[in-house]
Amino acid sequence: MTATTTTVDRGERESLGEFFLRAPAIGPALALVVAVVVFSVSTSTFLDLDNLSLVVEQSLVVGTLALGQTLIILTAGIDLSNAAAMVLATLLMAKLLVGGVPGIFALILGVLVTSLLGLVTGSLVTRIKLPPFIVTLGLFTMLTAAGKLVAGGQAVPIAPGSLPAWLGTRRYLFGGIPVTYGMTLALVMYLVLWYALTRTAWGKHVYAVGNAPESARLTGIKVNRTIVSVYLVAGLIFGIAAWQALGRVPNADPNAYQLGNLDSITAVVLGGTSLFGGRGSVFGTMMGALIVTVLRSGLTQLGVDSLYQDVATGALVIAAVAVDRLARRKK
Amino acid sequence: MRQRSLLCLVTAGVLAVSGCTVERHWGGNSAPAGSGQAKVGLVTKTETNPYFVELRNAASAAAQAQGAAFMALAGQFDGDNDGQVRAIENMVQQGVTTILITPNSSTGVLAAIARARQEGVLVIALDTATEPASAVDATYATDNVAAGRQQGAYVKAALGGRPPKVIMIDGTAGSTVDTYRHNGFLEGSGLSDGDPAIVGRDNANGDQSIAQQKMENLLQRTTDIDAVYTMNEPTARGAYAALQARGLAGQLVMGSIDGGCQGVQNVRDGLYAATVMQFPRKMAEEGVTAAVRYARTGQKPSGFIDTGSVVITDHPMPGVASQNTEWGLQNCWGTK
Numbered sequence: 001m002t003a004t005t006t007t008v009d010r011g012e013r014e015s016l017g018e019f020f021l022r023a024p025a026i027g028p029a030l031a032l033v034v035a036v037v038v039f040s041v042s043t044s045t046f047l048d049l050d051n052l053s054l055v056v057e058q059s060l061v062v063g064t065l066a067l068g069q070t071l072i073i074l075t076a077g078i079d080l081s082n083a084a085a086m087v088l089a090t091l092l093m094a095k096l097l098v099g100g101v102p103g104i105f106a107l108i109l110g111v112l113v114t115s116l117l118g119l120v121t122g123s124l125v126t127r128i129k130l131p132p133f134i135v136t137l138g139l140f141t142m143l144t145a146a147g148k149l150v151a152g153g154q155a156v157p158i159a160p161g162s163l164p165a166w167l168g169t170r171r172y173l174f175g176g177i178p179v180t181y182g183m184t185l186a187l188v189m190y191l192v193l194w195y196a197l198t199r200t201a202w203g204k205h206v207y208a209v210g211n212a213p214e215s216a217r218l219t220g221i222k223v224n225r226t227i228v229s230v231y232l233v234a235g236l237i238f239g240i241a242a243w244q245a246l247g248r249v250p251n252a253d254p255n256a257y258q259l260g261n262l263d264s265i266t267a268v269v270l271g272g273t274s275l276f277g278g279r280g281s282v283f284g285t286m287m288g289a290l291i292v293t294v295l296r297s298g299l300t301q302l303g304v305d306s307l308y309q310d311v312a313t314g315a316l317v318i319a320a321v322a323v324d325r326l327a328r329r330k331k
Numbered sequence: 332m333r334q335r336s337l338l339c340l341v342t343a344g345v346l347a348v349s350g351c352t353v354e355r356h357w358g359g360n361s362a363p364a365g366s367g368q369a370k371v372g373l374v375t376k377t378e379t380n381p382y383f384v385e386l387r388n389a390a391s392a393a394a395q396a397q398g399a400a401f402m403a404l405a406g407q408f409d410g411d412n413d414g415q416v417r418a419i420e421n422m423v424q425q426g427v428t429t430i431l432i433t434p435n436s437s438t439g440v441l442a443a444i445a446r447a448r449q450e451g452v453l454v455i456a457l458d459t460a461t462e463p464a465s466a467v468d469a470t471y472a473t474d475n476v477a478a479g480r481q482q483g484a485y486v487k488a489a490l491g492g493r494p495p496k497v498i499m500i501d502g503t504a505g506s507t508v509d510t511y512r513h514n515g516f517l518e519g520s521g522l523s524d525g526d527p528a529i530v531g532r533d534n535a536n537g538d539q540s541i542a543q544q545k546m547e548n549l550l551q552r553t554t555d556i557d558a559v560y561t562m563n564e565p566t567a568r569g570a571y572a573a574l575q576a577r578g579l580a581g582q583l584v585m586g587s588i589d590g591g592c593q594g595v596q597n598v599r600d601g602l603y604a605a606t607v608m609q610f611p612r613k614m615a616e617e618g619v620t621a622a623v624r625y626a627r628t629g630q631k632p633s634g635f636i637d638t639g640s641v642v643i644t645d646h647p648m649p650g651v652a653s654q655n656t657e658w659g660l661q662n663c664w665g666t667k
Contacts, residue, residue: 045551058544153379249540300548
């Protein structure tokens with residue numbers, strides 16, 4: 001695995017491939033625009049503010065899971081347990097809410113649980129040098145079972161209004177566009193992480209650790225500490241994903257989001273982040289999550305069977321990585 | 332060194348939690364064959380789904396009441412054929428006289444069932460029929476076509492002669508139960524696949540959040556609908572959320588199937604007009620009774636035994652037999 005440098009000599013004209021390498025979010029952004037245009041032309045219902053708002057709302061949970069997943073994949077790790085941790089958090093939160101605990105405490109507990117799990121994962125990966133794939137595979141199994149144990153396999157419905165009003169699907173108008181609080185929360189998270197990754201030393205360390213851990217160590221970066229911090233922050237984000245999930249569907253279900261882990265990886269990959277670490281962007285991931293939802297929404301409105309929608313999504317993942325490879329080969 | 336011992340600890344922990352759970356209370360030592368002592372093994376689709384928990388608890392109680400030994404095993408997830416095959420093999424190994432099984436796929440576990448029957452084990456399907464039905468000795472289940480038919484008949488009656496404009500939210504594509512309920516609904520409402528009266532259709536795998544998303548997308552196509560078919564109650568809850576967001580809830584007739592306590596409560600709260608209740612407890616009790624009879628007399632049940640289903644609604648319609656939600660809450664399964 002060779003590390004690729006992503007700096008471009010400004011003196012010469014860069015090729016298209018180099019341009020894509022420098023800004024990994026450009027490709028997925030273009031794909032998203034193309035998809036939106038195609039569906040806007042081919043259906044009479046897609047291009048309307050309510051629908052576009054709905055598409056964003058539908059992508060919030062996976063989009064939030066994918067944000068944390070992006071951080072982890074940037075360090076050349078992977079998290080197969082993120083959706084299971086989120087579902088466990090929703091169940092614990094719902095249990096508390098049903099027990100009459102104020103909403104804010106439930107929210108704090110949800111984030112605490114997933115953050116703690118992130119800390120455990122990070123420690124196992126760095127201290128015992130276990131592959132992230134293995135650690136999170138084991139955790140995925142355990143957490144899925146734990147979720148079912150918490151509520152005896154039952155879904156736990158929560159009373160409307162037991163969560164703070166700023167969660168969930170409550171809308172306000174922003175320049176005529178219907179926006180939910182959940183979307184605002186997601187956007188803020190993306191912006192904060194974009195800033196942290198591109199404008200702070202911590203962000204540079206994350207990329208460096210993913211690119212070449214040995215070189216990073218030699219330049220004095222505390223590799224293990226950086227990796228643990230990444231899993232911790234990702235865990236925190238998975239807790240916020242649990243808020244989003246409960247906000248949208250006020251019913252914690254141990255059987256929900258069974259493929260959420262893979263869905264989040266799909267969004268990250270479509271967003272142009274490399275599974276080998278060190279290259280990618282959170283806005284790419286945002287585009288990736290939106291592409292999947294736009295495809296589903298648009299194809300449904302075209303009357304395409306959902307199984308064919310799955311086929312299309314899978315093909316797109318392979319195509320996205322193939323384009324990425326070809327762009328790099330040109331280099 | 333310290334790392335190694337930690338690794339061992341972690342491994343041991345993982346092994347401890349990943350073992351499958353077994354509930355058993357053998358009546359002392361294993362009884363010799365033909366002694367009339369029934370040993371009943373129950374294989375459900377999953378360990379934790381409330382519906383199967385109800386099935387297991389009812390079977391366990393019935394076995395205890397009738398002096399039969401009992402053990403229960405399950406697959407890990409819906410569709411885990413392999414896990415069910417292992418469960419059947421383990422039970423035959425332990426000398427059960429009868430296996431009650433809710434097969435994960437109507438064909439996936441047939442070979443293992445055939446081997447068990449060759450060993451002289453009576454095999455009864457509960458809740459889900461096998462394909463062909465003759466792969467087991469007998470089937471105790473809800474007639475899912477009839478359940479769908481009742482939902483269809485109710486919706487049709489509630490529309491009161493208005494032309495139906497239906498959205499159908501189905502379960503898992505290709506699953507037997509899903510197909511039966513879907514076809515039953517069409518039969519009961521007097522429609523057929525491809526009818527222009529069906530203005531939208533999608534699969535939601537019985538999952539509430541997926542159902543909500545599918546319904547949102549279908550409603551984007553058209554909001555000119557007056558009826559909704561849902562394959563089970565989580566699906567109906569998801570569909571309701573999408574309808575409510577569009578301000579359509581309460582302006583149309585939505586039906587469902589299952590009879591879980593949460594579902595009956597939903598009907599009571601007016602989220603949807605009716606649900607069709609099935610009776611897992613009855614399936615389990617009758618299955619155990621047949622197992623005990625077989626151990627004592629060698630007499631096997633045969634064929635399909637319908638354990639019945641009934642419409643639960645607070646708005647009864649002429650020509651559609653139903654019970655109210657009060658009765659429904661007394662007879663539902665899951666947490667009351």
